[in-house]
Amino acid sequence: MRVGIVGATGIVGRELLELLAAGTSIRISELRLSASPRSAGKKLMTAWGELTIRSLDEEFFCGLDLCFFCTGKTISARWVPAAVARGVRCLDNSSAFRMQEGVPVIVPEVNGNLLSADLRLVANPNCCVAQLTPVLHPVKVHFGLEEVTVSTYQAVSGAGQDAMEQMARELAQHPRSVGAGQLLFNLIPYIGRRNNAGHSEEEEKIVRETRKILELPTLPMAVTAVRVPVMRGHALAVTFKTRKEAVPEEIGQLLSSAPNLRVVDAPQPIVAQHTNAVYVGRIRSNSAFAHRSFSLWIVADNLRTGAAHNALKTAEAWCRA
Ligand SMILES: NC(=O)c1ccc[n+]([C@@H]2O[C@H](COP(=O)([O-])OP(=O)(O)OC[C@H]3O[C@@H](n4cnc5c(N)ncnc54)[C@H](OP(=O)(O)O)[C@@H]3O)[C@@H](O)[C@H]2O)c1
Structure with a gap:
């Protein structure tokens, strides 16, 4: 070929x-x-x-x-x-x-x-969608999905070679370089242009593409996408509501048997770097917040999985x- x-x-x-x-x-x-x-x-x-x-x-x-x-x-x-x-x-x-x-x-x-x-x-x-949908898909099939809230912690390499070079320069110059838009020792609370309603381009992509891939065109989703000073590896804090009753152990078992997912205690981006797997952890119930509400944490290498x-x-x- x-x-x-x-x-x-x-x-x-x-x-x-x-x-x-x-x-x-x-x-x-x-x-x-x-x-x-x-x-x-x-x-x-x-x-x-x-x-x-x-x-x-x-x-x-x-x-x-x-x-x-x-x-x-x-x-x-x-x-x-x-x-x-x-x-x-x-x-x-x-x-x-x-x-x-x-x-x-x-x-x-x-x-x-x-x-x-x-x-x-x-x-x-989108890189976040590639690590979010393999986790949400089995949940959708087995328990149904009512709504999803996502906060992302996205590595600098997600913005391409120029951003990686910018952070390397900041690292070399520190502590002289301090300012808005700085990647090192900072968080940037939006990724891409923001629309009139205040949502960033990245947030819109995560909502639209997740709905398209999961074939849930009206799935209620709230997303906040943040750039963090990590070179490689995106993390996602995800809260979702199921349609059927579930307990965290069942969700953990379900995800353990899904292709390419690794359920571990509390995965960090550094563990995912240069690997092809999606790591899921911190699976817990939010029973004091809402019925059938769960939270979990996903990390994956944005350049590989993403x-x-x-x-x-x-x-x-x-x-x-
Ligand atoms: N980085 C991630 O984590 C990630 C994840 C998912 C999807 N993506 C998407 O993947 C794509 C590539 O991202 P990246 O991070 O690899 O970006 P990048 O590091 O900035 O690389 C961009 C590539 O495009 C080439 N290019 C620029 N202008 C061009 C032109 N006029 N004609 C032909 N080629 C041109 C560049 O060539 P030169 O080297 O010659 O400039 C370079 O090879 C983007 O659409 C991005 O949104 C990225």
Whole structure:
């Protein structure tokens, strides 16, 4: 199979290259890499030999079977349609097409059944959604879901290579650099633009995509998304109400048997770094607050579970479909 990666020099693109090199069921006969004009012509050593980063043009997609887009939404919005028009199967990591009708947003263990050979475009979900939905899905199936409240604690790498470099610079300059917008020793209580109602772009994505993947279009959700000074690994504090009676032990048992979930006492982002699992812990009842209300804590590696690993699992399942 001839495979392309657009955005191969970014942190998601590089993570995907590492995962592909570590082993995949996709039989890759040719790998093509592309990035911005800044990187065009640079060489990258890969498991497929030294490859030259190509600039992005129509020619790049010629003869490709599958292309991963690891770019921001403006570049994806511009180039995914060009690749689809050439018959290339496209797996897009950006938010550009996630809410478009007919484009499935896939977390394989939740809705991998939607993948079919005739699809040409599949979206990878928002990083928090990729770790939230595998936990909420079994709860929905077994106990029903009435409402969900989420607070996120999102690592700096979720904002891309530039943000990681910013925090590294702040670390080198400390204690001189102190100011609003600083990543180090600070929390930023919104991610992306805020709408007139005060919700941030990230919060809106988490609500919309979770509802789409769980096929619960009116699920009441309240989300607060926060950037924290952690390099890698997102954490989510989740409170939800079930429709049927449950006790925390039953929820724990249910989640222990769900694919790719690891139920542990109190997982920390550092444990999830460079792993492909979703860690769940602190499962408890809020009986003094509301009937059938539970809280739990989820951590996962935003670059693996939240991006590259989910994309690779989806592509592998798609190629088998
Ligand atoms: N980081 C995460 O945790 C995460 C999780 C889930 C989804 N995502 C999504 O995944 C996508 C990539 O994120 P990232 O964190 O990897 O970002 P990043 O580190 O900033 O990388 C962006 C990539 O896009 C390339 N690019 C920029 N302008 C381009 C242009 N004009 N033409 C072609 N390529 C261009 C960059 O190339 P240069 O190196 O040449 O500039 C780089 O390879 C985004 O849509 C993001 O929202 C990220």
